[in-house]
Amino acid sequence: MTVNLTLVLVAAVMFGCGIYLLLERSLSRVLVGVVLMGNGVNVLILQSGGAAGPAPIVSDAGGAETADPLPQALILTAIVITLGTTAFLLAMAYRSWQIDGHDDVQDDVEDAVIRRLAAADEASHGYEMDEHREEPDADEPVERGA
Amino acid sequence: MSDALVALPVIVPLLAAGLSLVLVRRPSLQRMVSIIALVAVAAVAAVLVVRADQDGPQALWIGGWPEPLGIALVADRLSSLMLLVSALVTLAVLVYSVGQGMVDEAESAPLSIYHPSFLVLAAGVANAFLAADLFNLFVSFEMLLFASYVLLTLGGTESRIRAGTIYVVVNVLSSMVFLVAIAMVYSATGSLNFAQLAGRLDALPEAVALLLQLMLLTVFSIKAAVFPLSFWLPDSYPTAPAPVTAVFAGLLTKVGVYAILRTQTLLFPDSPLTTALLVAALLTMLVGILGAVAQSDIKRMLSFTLVSHIGYMIFGVGLATAAGVSGAIFYVVHHITIQTGLFLVVGLVEHRAGSTSLLRLGGLARLSPILGLSFFVPAMNLAGIPPMSGFLGKVGLASAGIEQGSTLAYVLVAAGMATSLLTLYAVAKAWSLAFWRTPQQAHETSLAVQQDYQDAPGEERQRVRVGSASYGRVEQQEARSIHDDTPDRDLYQRLQDDDLPHHRPRTMTAAALGLVGLSLLLTVVAGPLFDYTDRAAVDLLERTPYLEAVLTGDTP
Numbered sequence: 001m002t003v004n005l006t007l008v009l010v011a012a013v014m015f016g017c018g019i020y021l022l023l024e025r026s027l028s029r030v031l032v033g034v035v036l037m038g039n040g041v042n043v044l045i046l047q048s049g050g051a052a053g054p055a056p057i058v059s060d061a062g063g064a065e066t067a068d069p070l071p072q073a074l075i076l077t078a079i080v081i082t083l084g085t086t087a088f089l090l091a092m093a094y095r096s097w098q099i100d101g102h103d104d105v106q107d108d109v110e111d112a113v114i115r116r117l118a119a120a121d122e123a124s125h126g127y128e129m130d131e132h133r134e135e136p137d138a139d140e141p142v143e144r145g146a
Numbered sequence: 147m148s149d150a151l152v153a154l155p156v157i158v159p160l161l162a163a164g165l166s167l168v169l170v171r172r173p174s175l176q177r178m179v180s181i182i183a184l185v186a187v188a189a190v191a192a193v194l195v196v197r198a199d200q201d202g203p204q205a206l207w208i209g210g211w212p213e214p215l216g217i218a219l220v221a222d223r224l225s226s227l228m229l230l231v232s233a234l235v236t237l238a239v240l241v242y243s244v245g246q247g248m249v250d251e252a253e254s255a256p257l258s259i260y261h262p263s264f265l266v267l268a269a270g271v272a273n274a275f276l277a278a279d280l281f282n283l284f285v286s287f288e289m290l291l292f293a294s295y296v297l298l299t300l301g302g303t304e305s306r307i308r309a310g311t312i313y314v315v316v317n318v319l320s321s322m323v324f325l326v327a328i329a330m331v332y333s334a335t336g337s338l339n340f341a342q343l344a345g346r347l348d349a350l351p352e353a354v355a356l357l358l359q360l361m362l363l364t365v366f367s368i369k370a371a372v373f374p375l376s377f378w379l380p381d382s383y384p385t386a387p388a389p390v391t392a393v394f395a396g397l398l399t400k401v402g403v404y405a406i407l408r409t410q411t412l413l414f415p416d417s418p419l420t421t422a423l424l425v426a427a428l429l430t431m432l433v434g435i436l437g438a439v440a441q442s443d444i445k446r447m448l449s450f451t452l453v454s455h456i457g458y459m460i461f462g463v464g465l466a467t468a469a470g471v472s473g474a475i476f477y478v479v480h481h482i483t484i485q486t487g488l489f490l491v492v493g494l495v496e497h498r499a500g501s502t503s504l505l506r507l508g509g510l511a512r513l514s515p516i517l518g519l520s521f522f523v524p525a526m527n528l529a530g531i532p533p534m535s536g537f538l539g540k541v542g543l544a545s546a547g548i549e550q551g552s553t554l555a556y557v558l559v560a561a562g563m564a565t566s567l568l569t570l571y572a573v574a575k576a577w578s579l580a581f582w583r584t585p586q587q588a589h590e591t592s593l594a595v596q597q598d599y600q601d602a603p604g605e606e607r608q609r610v611r612v613g614s615a616s617y618g619r620v621e622q623q624e625a626r627s628i629h630d631d632t633p634d635r636d637l638y639q640r641l642q643d644d645d646l647p648h649h650r651p652r653t654m655t656a657a658a659l660g661l662v663g664l665s666l667l668l669t670v671v672a673g674p675l676f677d678y679t680d681r682a683a684v685d686l687l688e689r690t691p692y693l694e695a696v697l698t699g700d701t702p
Contacts, residue, residue, distance in 0.1 A: 003333075022319065027311060034318050041325040048333035071332065074281055078325055081288050085318055088295055092311060095302045105315070106308050 007047040014040030027093040027103040031086065038082035042075045149197070152206040152219045154190045155229055155272035158183050163265035170258040177244050180261045184240055184268060188233035194226035199678065203685075203695035205278070213697065218278035218339065222692055223682035224475060225275045228404055231479050232275070235396050235486050236268045238661045242490050243389035245653025246497070259296065267293035267393070274401045278696060280328050280338040283405060287324065287369070291317050294398060297390045298382065305385045313382035320368040327361035334358065340412050341696035344689060347413055359414045363406065363423075370402025372460055373430035376453045380437065383452075384445035384502075388493025391445065395452050396486030400478050403459045407474065410463055411686040423464035424554050431457030431558075431565040438572045444492050444502045444580065447572055448485070451528065454565055455481055461558050462543050469546035471683035476676060477539040480527075480668055484536065487524045487661035491517070494658055495580065497651055507580035508588025516655060518581050520662050525577060527665055529570035535668040540566055542676065 014036050021033030049071035093103040162183030169176040197204055203222035207213060221229065243260065270290030277283040295317075299310035332338055334354055335346040347355055364375070371379040379399070383391050410417060417423075434454025441447035459481070462474025494517055496502050499510060511518035527534040544562060547555040579588070668675065685691045 022315070030315055034315075034322075037322050041322055041329065044326060044329040045332070048329045068336075070338075071329075074328070074332075077281070077285065081285075081321070084288075084292060085321075088292070089314065089318075092299065092307060092314065095299075096307050096311070099302075099304050099307065105311050 004047050007043050011040045011043040011047065014043065025104045027089065027096060027105055030105065031089045031093060034089065035082065035086055038078065038085070042078055045071050045075050045078065149204040149206055149221075151190055151194060151197075152204050152221050152276060153208065155187045155194075155233070156219070156269050156276065158186050158190070159265040159269035159272065163262045163269065166261040166265060173258075176258070176261050180240055180265055181237070181244070183265060184233060184237040187268065187272065188230065188237055191226060191230035191233045194221045195223075195230050197221075198223050198226045199681070202691050205695045217282055218341075218696055219273075219276040219282075220278040220340075220692065220696055221276055222695070223678065223685055224404075224407070227475070227479065227678065227682065228275045228400070229272055231482050232271050232397050232400075233268075234664060235482055235661065236264075236271070236393060238657045238664070239389045239393045239396075239486060239490065240264060241660075242392070242493070242654050242657035243387075245651055245657060246387075246389060246493070260300065263293045263296040264393075266290075267297065267397075271397050271401055275404060278340050280331060280340070280343075284321070284324050284328060287401070288321065290398065290401065291321070294394060298386045298394075300387060300390065309382040309385040312378055316368065316378040320365050323361060323368075324365040327358065327365060330361065331358055339696070340408070341693050343413050344693060352418075355414065356418060359409075359417065359419060362409050362413075363419065366402045366405040366409070367426070368402070370399050370406060370456055370460070371430075371453050372402075372426050372456060373433055373453075374426070376430065376434065376456075379453055380446055380449040383449045384443065388489060388496060391449075392486045392489035392493065395449070395489050396482045399452065399456055400459075400482055403456065403463075403474075403478055406460070407463050407471070407686070410466070411471065412689060412692060415687070415689065417466065420464050420466050421554065423460055424558055427457045427460035427464055428558055428561050429457075430454065430460060431561050435565045435568040435572070439568055439575075441572075442504045444495065444504060444507075444576050445489070447504075447576060448488055448492065451569055451572060452485055454569070455485075455528070457565065458540065458543055458562060461562065462546065465546055465550050465555065466687075467546060467550050468680065468683045468687055469549055470543070471686055472676065472679040473539065473542035473546045475679040475682055476535075476542055476672075479675070479679075480535045480539045480665070483661055483665040483668060484524050484528050487658060487665055488521070488528065490654075490658040490661060491521045491524065494651065494654055495521070497654065504576060504579045505592045506588055508583045509581075509585040511581035516659075520655070520659055521581065522577060524662050524665055525573035526570075527669075529573055530566040531570070533669060535665060535672055538669065538672045538676075 018033040018035075018037030018040060021029045021036065024030060024033070049068045096103040162179050166176045166179045169179060194204065198221050203220055204226075205218055205220045207216040207218050209216050211217075243264070267290050270286050270288075270293060273286035273289060274283060277286050295310065295314050298313055299306050328338065331343065334350055335343055337343055337346060347358070350358075368375045368378075383394055386394065410423075431454050434450050434452075434457060438447050438450035438454060441450060455477075458477050459474045462470045462472075462477060464470070492502055495507070495510060498514060498517060499507055501507060510521075523534075527536045530536040530540045540562060544559045547559040547562075
């Protein structure tokens with residue numbers, strides 16, 4: 001099978017840009033990244049259909065070479081799915097903006113709590129001395145849920 | 147042989163989804179439609195189990211295209227067993243959520259969209275089990291994912307949007323990788339049909355086959371939450387409504403496990419990656435359960451045990467022996483029922499006591515003995531206390547590991563035992579805190595913790611603000627228990643004020659008890675079930691029954 005190098009390169013560039021955007025905090029940039037990657041994938045699938053040129057329809061006249069129609073059917077499905085994803089992500093970004101005034105992807109709340117516990121050196125039980133605090137009530141033993 | 151029954155588990159829920167969308171203004175009719183649809187799916191799945199067991203895999207080429215061109219659906223022993231279990235579990239969860247919808251009238255979530263999404267989810271899961279080509283598998287993943295996006299962000303509250311963002315982005319990324327893998331497989335072999343791929347992948351150069359296998363494994367491992375790719379799960383699942391968490395926990399990860407099992411046995415039988423799979427299984431078990439031990443919220447604790455126990459199934463698949471695969475299938479069946487049941491029970495706890503935080507709960511066993519019992523039995527089952535199905539599944543996997551005899555297998559057997567013990571520790575902790583101590587003790591603890599938090603110096607609190615933008619509200623939210631939307635009073639205070647819901651959620655309890663009963667039934671029928679999974683495993687490893695049914699079946 002022949003490989004169309006241009007299409008592969010186009011897909012690679014789209015993927016690169018898409019992944020870069022995906023690493024951003026803002027959900028709308030993530031969305032643009034997803035759209036770019038989705039189209040990059042479509043180019044990649046198109047590439048898997050073989051060389052360009054012949055039509056993907058078997059004509060009754062016969063003789064002429066036909067291109068593989070399956071990748072195009074796959075791309076059509078993938079486009080529809082990307083459309084749905086885009087719509088949903090947009091709705092989520094909008095809702096996030098409605099609630100918080102921004103659409104940044106936020107940290108796990110639990111991570112923040114663990115960071116706090118670690119900062120206060122409370123994450124482990126055996127640790128009784130508390131270096132970060134000098135308040136007198138700090139040495140009061142605290143019964144924890146764990 | 148061709149059998150139109152095979153398509154029903156996909157078509158019926160989809161049609162019912164459309165119908166229930168039309169019936170948005172008639173809630174009772176909507177409920178009836180969804181329940182009837184899922185009962186029908188369960189009945190069809192039961193018939194398919196019997197047929198697949200007696201007559202071999204049932205294949206159906208949709209659309210009347212000549213054989214290798216159309217889309218095939220195949221129900222072999224594995225698929226139909228998974229279908230049956232998933233249908234029963236979704237039915238129980240649906241009944242539970244109907245009960246919840248009738249109890250919590252105040253719930254502001256748009257319930258009208260709940261039933262259609264739930265049915266699409268059921269159709270997607272069924273399609274994933276029946277799909278006989280990679281692209282159809284991709285489409286079914288998208289079906290169930292889209293339904294799950296909607297269900298996870300139901301109501302669009304702050305915490306659900308936050309958790310949903312991570313879930314959606316992770317899954318969109320995995321879908322992209324899946325599509326790339328599909329493009330590569332198609333470029334390399336010119337086919338996407340499992341049965342055709344089985345022959346053509348063997349002919350590929352080793353490096354290409356390895357690359358394709360790695361891509362597919364990565365995708366399915368994200369879905370199944372295998373260790374390095376599991377971090378999205380415990381953060382996103384617990385924020386959803388209880389029945390949604392339950393059905394996600396029971397089914398969505400298992401779809402990933404099923405896909406790994408199917409591709410490993412059918413497409414890559416002489417896989418060089420079994421060692422990698424075993425190591426991943428080891429890490430999944432240990433890291434997952436250590437996470438569970440550290441949690442102070444029952445939902446989060448259960449989400450971590452879910453990740454951890456995925457390790458057992460991957461262990462069975464990684465062994466690549468008939469006994470290992472059989473053990474994995476049995477464990478999947480056991481784990482779907484048990485994990486869903488536990489999440490439903492925790493939903494009942496939340497309904498009854500207004501919280502799932504172990505810091506605030508106490509005395510539930512006295513408050514509601516039925517609730518206590520329905521938590522205790524599946525919790526012990528999860529930990530693997532004999533003679534329940536969890537124990538039998540673990541014994542099956544352990545003996546398969548010992549039979550295989552490599553050092554790594556022995557290490558995994560040992561890790562499996564350790565995980566089982568730590569699971570026991572985690573659930574026993576939840577039991578003794580939430581159910582066994584008095585509410586007053588719980589009250590004192592939670593007061594102490596809050597005091598402790600307020601004592602922390604201000605600049606320290608400053609540092610832990612959530613997100614890249616800082617908002618004061620986050621601090622308050624954090625000071626309370628993490629996922630608590632309830633008023634800032636714990637069970638003790640509410641008991642004092644006599645402020646607990648008095649009506650008994652009969653339908654919800656019945657659904658949860660039904661699943662607990664189903665998991666106990668698995669113990670009773672463990673013998674025949676293990677025979678069945680043995681036969682399924684032999685089918686999978688031989689490959690010929692599947693290939694013959696798909697490629698040389700007498701299509702009309």
